[in-house]
Every structure is written in C-alpha cells, then in structure tokens.
Amino acid sequence: MLALGASVVGAQEAHCSVKPSAIALGQTVRLRCDVEVGSARMDLDPSGKMGGLSSVRGVRMFKEADGVWEGLMPVAVMDAPGDRVVQFQSADGAIPESVKLTLKKTIFPTQNVTLAPSIEALHSTPDEMKTLVTFRDAVSDVKYWEEPLVAPLPGCVISPFGVARLHNGKPTGEFHGGIDQRGALGTPIHAAAAGVVKIVQPFNVLGGTVAIDHGQGLETMYLHMSKLNVAVGDHVAKGDVIGYVGATGRANGPHLHWVVYVNGVPQNPQQWVTGLKACGAGATAKAAKKKS
Numbered sequence: 001m002l003a004l005g006a007s008v009v010g011a012q013e014a015h016c017s018v019k020p021s022a023i024a025l026g027q028t029v030r031l032r033c034d035v036e037v038g039s040a041r042m043d044l045d046p047s048g049k050m051g052g053l054s055s056v057r058g059v060r061m062f063k064e065a066d067g068v069w070e071g072l073m074p075v076a077v078m079d080a081p082g083d084r085v086v087q088f089q090s091a092d093g094a095i096p097e098s099v100k101l102t103l104k105k106t107i108f109p110t111q112n113v114t115l116a117p118s119i120e121a122l123h124s125t126p127d128e129m130k131t132l133v134t135f136r137d138a139v140s141d142v143k144y145w146e147e148p149l150v151a152p153l154p155g156c157v158i159s160p161f162g163v164a165r166l167h168n169g170k171p172t173g174e175f176h177g178g179i180d181q182r183g184a185l186g187t188p189i190h191a192a193a194a195g196v197v198k199i200v201q202p203f204n205v206l207g208g209t210v211a212i213d214h215g216q217g218l219e220t221m222y223l224h225m226s227k228l229n230v231a232v233g234d235h236v237a238k239g240d241v242i243g244y245v246g247a248t249g250r251a252n253g254p255h256l257h258w259v260v261y262v263n264g265v266p267q268n269p270q271q272w273v274t275g276l277k278a279c280g281a282g283a284t285a286k287a288a289k290k291k292s
C-alpha cells in the first residue's frame with residue numbers, strides 16, 4: 001500500500017458529496033450519493049448564536065436515471081454564514097455520512113423602489129398567501145427539468161436577487177426574492193424549464209402570475225404579467241410561452257419579476273441561468289458624467 005499515510009484516516013469510502021463545498025447565500029448546493037439515501041439535512045444554527053432558535057432544513061433525495069441519488073440544498077439569503085454539516089440519512093433512519101459545507105459571507109446591496117401610493121397600498125389576501133405557500137412548499141417526485149434553465153426573457157436584469165428593498169425610501173425588511181428583467185409591454189415570457197403549471201391567477205401584489213413545478217424541489221414563478229397563456233395542470237416544455245410582460249400588481253412599470261424556489265427557499269436565478277446581463281449601470285454613470 002503506497003498511499004498508506006493518506007488512507008489511514010477515514011478508511012471508510014465516501015459515498016456522498018456536496019458541490020460546491022463553499023457557497024454564497026441565496027444559492028443552491030448539489031447533493032449526490034452513490035448509495036441509497038432518502039433525505040439530507042442541515043442545522044441552521046450549529047453555534048447556538050441565534051438564541052436557541054435552532055432549526056433544521058431537510059430536503060428529499062431522489063434516485064436519478066443514472067442510478068445516483070441527488071438532492072438540492074437551498075442556502076437562504078437570511079442564513080448565518082459559517083461552517084455547517086450536511087447529514088445524509090437513509091430511509092431506515094441511519095446516518096451513513098456527514099459532509100462539511102461552508103456558507104460564505106455575502107454582501108447584498110440596498111435598492112429603493114419608487115411606487116405610487118395606491119400601488120404601495122396593495123396587500124396580499126390570506127387566500128393568496130395560502131395559495132403561494134402551498135405551491136412553494138410542495139415537492140413532487142418526477143423530475144421534468146434539466147440544466148441549464150433558459151431565461152424567460154432576453155431583457156437585461158434591472159434588479160438582481162437578494163437586494164434589501166426600500167419602498168419610497170422606507171426599509172421594508174424584505175429582500176428581493178427574484179430578479180427583475182426588462183421587457184416591453186406584451187413581450188412573450190418563456191418557461192425556464194419543463195414542468196407542470198400549478199398557478200395561473202391575478203394576485204393583488206404579484207399581479208398576473210404563473211407558477212410551474214419542475215419536480216424534485218425545483219419551481220419557478222413569473223409575476224406582473226399582462227396576459228396569461230397557460231392553464232393550471234398544463235404540462236409545459238422548456239421555452240413555451242406562458243404569458244406576456246405587463247405591469248400588473250405592485251409594479252412601477254412593465255417588467256418581469258421571476259423567482260426560483262428550491263425546496264421552498266427563494267434562490268438566485270442567476271445561478272441557474274447563464275448569459276443574463278445587468279442593465280447598463282456603466283452607461284448610466286457615463287451619461288450622468290457627460291451631463292455634469
């Protein structure tokens with residue numbers, strides 16, 4: 001045994017992995033095991049610093065076509081940075097493996113949004129909240145999605161994920177749970193991946209909304225649409241037109257706000273879709289300089 005020194009510790013073979021092993025807040029960690037594993041969980045407060053409000057985030061693992069068990073562990077914007085352990089659990093309750101994961105400190109900027117008083121006053125009804133929570137928390141068995149997802153619009157990103165939001169200069173205590181993309185009124189909006197349509201409804205705050213379950217913990221939602229092009233129960237393919245850009249609900253102009261949920265936690269869509277560009281902050285700065 002040439003590699004005796006290296007192989008003495010942890011003689012047990014590793015079956016599970018987390019990728020990447022260090023990740024920014026608001027992003028998804030890929031879990032993989034080459035043995036049967038039913039679920040995985042992460043302690044959200046291992047240090048007890050959050051005042052004993054310790055809780056655990058659990059996700060299901062699924063056997064994929066290649067025989068490997070996969071799962072998606074979401075890291076929330078509000079999670080405390082630091083070292084965590086992801087514990088994999090087999091169906092019989094045994095814990096075959098624990099893998100270290102580091103949540104990196106992540107800076108999210110602040111952004112003010114100007115809204116007309118009548119628009120700012122819009123609120124969700126209890127029924128609307130119930131519909132949204134039911135959708136968000138559902139995890140279905142069939143995997144319809146494949147990577148990469150496609151951007152629902154070609155337009156640039158007006159407002160990124162995770163920014164702390166102010167409305168008319170007042171802090172809302174909320175962060176931006178999706179991204180806003182520029183789009184002219186009536187521009188077609190495409191499904192980011194294949195899936196089953198779960199919500200097609202006008203909401204007070206969200207406006208014309210379509211929500212799609214892509215399976216195995218991945219969901220997307222599209223807001224403020226002017227026209228909705230699908231019905232609840234429809235199976236859509238990646239790229240299908242599901243609606244059109246609008247300014248319905250709490251919106252200060254036509255744009256698409258869309259959301260990626262991973263096991264019920266809003267995640268940065270820019271991790272899931274490539275090629276999205278920020279709307280010319282550089283151009284604006286240049287124009288301002290010219291003026292002055």
Ligand SMILES: [Zn+2]
Pocket residue numbers: 159176178179180256257258
């Ligand atoms: Zn938005």
